[in-house]
Amino acid sequence: MLWRLLLAFVIFAVLAAYGALFILPVWNGTIVPKIFFPLGIGAIALVPAFLLARRFVRPFQDLTEGANRIAEGDYGHRIHGGVWGESRSLARTFNTMSKRLEAQFHQLEADRHQLRTILGGMIEGVVALGPEQRVLFANEAAGSMLEFNPSTAVGRPIWEVTRLPRIQEVLSKALQETEARREELEWKGPTNRQLAIYVAALPGEPTPGAVLVLHDITELRRLERLRQDFVANVSHELKTPLSVIKACIEALIDGAVDDIEARKPFLDQISEQGERLHALILDLISLARIESGEEAMDFQDVAIEQAVTDCLDRHSPRAEAKNVQLVAVGPAKSIDLWADEEALEQILDNLVDNAVKYTPEGGTIRVSWCENGRQAEIQVEDTGPGIPERDLPRIFERFYRVDKARSRELGGTGLGLAIVKHLVQVMKGSVKASSSMGIGTSFVITLPQSRNE
Secondary structure, X not given: OHHHHHHXXXXXXXXXXXXXXXXXXXXXXXXXXXXXXXXXXHHHHHHHHHHHHHXXXXXXXXXXXXXXXXXXXXXXXXXOXXXXXXXXXXXXXXXXXXXXXXXXXXXXXXXXXXXXXXXXXXXXXXXXXXXXXXXXXXXXXXXXXXXXXXXXXXXXXXXXXXXXXXXXXXXXXXXXXXXXXXXXXXXXXXXXXXXXXXXXEOOOOOOOOEEEEEEEOHHHHHHHHHHHHHHHHHHHHHXXXXXXXXXXXXXXXXXXXXXXXXXXXXXXXXXXXXXXXXXXXXXXXXXXXXXXXXXXXXXXXXXXXXXXXXXXXXXXXXXXXXXXXEEEEOOOOOOEEEEEHHHHHHHHHHHHHHHHHHOOOOOEEEEEEXXXXXXEEEEEEEOOOOOOHHHHHHOOOOOOOOOHHHHXXXXXXXXXXXXXHHHHHHOOOEXXXXXXXXXXXXXXXXXXXXXXX
């Protein structure tokens, strides 16, 4: 533009010089040749023409440069506009536009950062797909669930990021039908997971992409199975004593009630099964309170030796009836726990009661305790048949029985060890079990010592 204006000014000056030939034909008293006068005027006009053209074109060059800088991302760039009123007005309009663009892009960047922060902090996995099913965004949760690196997945097709065929099937159906789909699938990797996947196509014709939302429902399904097992086990535990009671009542109604000798066994059975039902209900209520946190704990100093002695005294009649020896072994120094006295009593009763049930005649049950730093350990050992290694991780589950037939024959609710585990955890302790088949089983409880120790 500068050179075009400059050329126009020079041509105008030459034409003006030719016109002047007819008015001023004399230069220093001589006749000036017609060819040299216009050329001289053109040469003289070249410099002011150049300066004038440059000043006129400069605002437009600034405008072009500013537009290029904004296109390159330099939002908020300002221009001056030169000395011309029209150019200054154009510069003010440009600067206003630039300022608004800067504010809008800053807001967009803040919103984008906020959205990424929100999506990154979600426990659900989120994957955004663009054209050709290429990854536009994936948060850390999605990468953890599908085992890929979100930072390197952007720009790659989803089928390269994850090899799970079911995701491809659900995604293809959602894109074809343009309707949201939800399905559950199993991810078999180093860690098996159950995932719920929700796919929604982005609006448009054709659709430009889709959004995948992943939920890890592994724990939910595990809890659902536990709930189902719990309901089944409770139903069975209630059904067995109720069936016995019903059978005894029917026998009494049929005439056994009139026979003094015959009715006593039936009445004994009804009483025994009633006590079993009562114990089951009490254990269920106790376990529910402990798990819900409604069980109030009264923490105080509790002497281990006294608690163990009282527990063994309560179980000594049953142990003597089976010729089982109860032994308490502890250090000379008294050790106090910071615990709830009733909870500790319930823990010891459950462990010693189980030991008495499963220890054969002539066996020994040994309860010992010692210090372990700021903790104290109580160990209950028996010389029973032992627990298979495969069953040890599950013995603290509700209603789990190693030998179901023998356990029900010996009585019990199947909740004792579950109650022990929860009570110990509430008191900031731990419990573990070890066993050797044919030798016996050992339970070790670790609880905090008294604050005065």
